[in-house]
Amino acid sequence: MSENARLKFYCDEHRCISCDGCSVACAEAHELPAGINRRKVITMNEGILGLEYSLSIACMHCTDAPCEQVCPTDCFYIREDGIVLHDKEKCIGCAYCLYACPFGAPQFPSDGAFGIKGVMDKCTMCAGGPEETNSHKEREMYGQNRISEGKVPVCAAMCSTKALLVGDSAEISDIYRERVLSVGHGVKTQPYGWSTAYGSKI
Amino acid sequence: MKSKYIIIALLALSSLAFGASESVVWSDNLIDNILGYDKKGSLHLGQYFTILQSTYFKPLFLGVLFGVPAVFLLHYMVIGPMIFSHDRKKIYVFTLFHRVIHAIAGVSFILLIPTGLIMMFASTFGGGEFVRVCKEIHAISTLLFIVSIVPMFFMWLRWMFIHLDDIKWLMIVGGYLNKDKKPVPAGRFNAGQKTWYWLATLGGFIMIGTGAAMYFQDIRLDILASNHISQIDFLRASAIVHNALGLAVVALFFTHVYMAVFAIKGAIHSMIDGHKEEEEVEILHSSYYRELKEKGEV
Structure with a gap:
């Protein structure tokens, strides 16, 4: 990872099979309450032949994050590696971040009393929050901090088709470019046989 | 028979509950929400909201918060307040009902405006529990506002339609730019009061609607x-x-308070005991005074 790395998610729409594994893994790993979907799989152009594709979306950890710009409490902070996090103790649950977000990422759990929305919850790229790293409080409020343990965010780690990529944006685009360029290459038209296994000589 | 209706009522209620559980923001509608962000044909409101909220609203509110009182301080020092004789007769202008409704509205404004401003400048107050409590007070005091605004709308409506006097009033800025005691063209309510009335009632209904939409969010x-x-x-x-x-x-709330408390000495008493000084009515509501005179009520 280079020094100027900015961590990003990218979902390869040619690979996503809409299995919802990422969102289930996310909800399980962070023990999210029902109704909170930090990550969600959506299907675009549903039912239109040839145009239909699925994507996994969550907080995209924008470089110029609009949520951070509109927040009246200034509870957002963008880490040096580009992860956009927020302080739930400052958040007042006004939902302005939701209005600014192009992806509908901010979530608002019901606070209990009269079903009124509580403070905002969103994808942390498995990097926790402003509390002490890997403390009980951080885990309770923000979920697992896998980044601090050197692990990949759980959604991308378990993506069965490796559609969901996460990492330095430059590397992610390299991987995607390679995938695009190699479409149709190295495809076997004949079944594997003797020659592949042992060579043409007997 | 009775149990049948209870079951029907329960079914109806449960369908409401299920209807509410399907989120308008995050369920299948999420795609519409995402596509609506800045695509062709959308309202482009995501972009506008972000720009307005990140760069314009805070300075504008700061400008109103300090600019309006500054202008009035200047007015108070340069031109000074209007002082009317308190020796002449008093005219009964506001009934007990008017005053009670106005008092409820007044209390709701005193709660709504500071809590709203605290939310706007939440970062200055550090966010967190204090601002969250203000947000809830802002929501709860809306109930008081609703209770007062509906009767207020109807009780003063018939005097609030535009009149030729209002244009004349606006031309001389209500006579507040000098201290001459020349009769000011105005009926029972002057153009300034009418503007405030329409903003507080019609504007108030819009404030309630938009505020409720944001508060409940997923309706x-x-x-x-x-x-x-x-x-x-x-x-x-x-x-x-x-x-x-x-x-x-x-801005208009500050104006309203300045007029009642500082600009016209003793004007606030009309909303406490219902009486205005005769000279005040004669000068500031000259058309209304003439009307009363014709009727022989003064």
Whole structure:
């Protein structure tokens, strides 16, 4: 990872099979309450032949994050590696971040009393929050901090088709470019046989 | 028979509950919300909201918060307050009902405006529990506002329509630019009071609607879906309208308080005991005074 790395998610729409594994893994790993979907799989152009594709979306950890710009409490902070996090103790649950977000990422759990929305919850790229790293409080409020343990965010780690990529944006685009360029290459038209296994000589 | 109705009622209620559990923001509607962000044909409200909220609203509110009182301080020092004789007769202008409704509205404004401003400048107050409590007070005091605004709208409506006097009043800025005791063209309510009335009632209804939309957030409104307006776009519009109208409400509220408390000495008593000084009515509401004279009530 280079020094100027900015961590990003990218979902390869040619690979996503809409299995919802990422969102289930996310909800399980962070023990999210029902109704909170930090990550969600959506299907675009549903039912239109040839145009239909699925994507996994969550907080995209924008470089110029609009949520951070509109927040009246200034509870957002963008880490040096580009992860956009927020302080739930400052958040007042006004939902302005939701209005600014192009992806509908901010979530608002019901606070209990009269079903009124509580403070905002969103994808942390498995990097926790402003509390002490890997403390009980951080885990309770923000979920697992896998980044601090050197692990990949759980959604991308378990993506069965490796559609969901996460990492330095430059590397992610390299991987995607390679995938695009190699479409149709190295495809076997004949079944594997003797020659592949042992060579043409007997 | 009775149990049948109870079951029907329960079914109806449960369908409501299920209807509410399907989110308008995050369920299948999420795609509409995302596509509606800045695509061709959308209202582009995501972009506008972000720009307005990140760069314009705070300075504008700061300007109103300090600019309006500064102008009035200048007015008070340069021109000074209007002082009317308290020796002449008093004219009964506001009934007990008017005063009670006005007092409820007054209390709701005193709660709504500071809590609203605290939310706007939440970062200055450090956010967190204090601002969250203010947010709840802002929501709860809306109930007081609703209780007062409906009767207020109807009780003064018939005097609030535009009149030729209002244009004349606006031309001389209500006679506040000098201390001459020349009769000012105005009926029972002058153009300034009428503006405040329409802003507080019609504007108030819009404030209540947009505020409730933002507070409850995930309420399904079929009228939006049938007009292809996504829920988040509706919330963005609500926030923009609520803040823009809020600017006007804060500015006119300060004006209203300045007029009642400082600019016209003793004017506030008309909303406490219902009586205005005869000279005050004669000068500031000259058309109304003439009307009373014709009727022989003064």
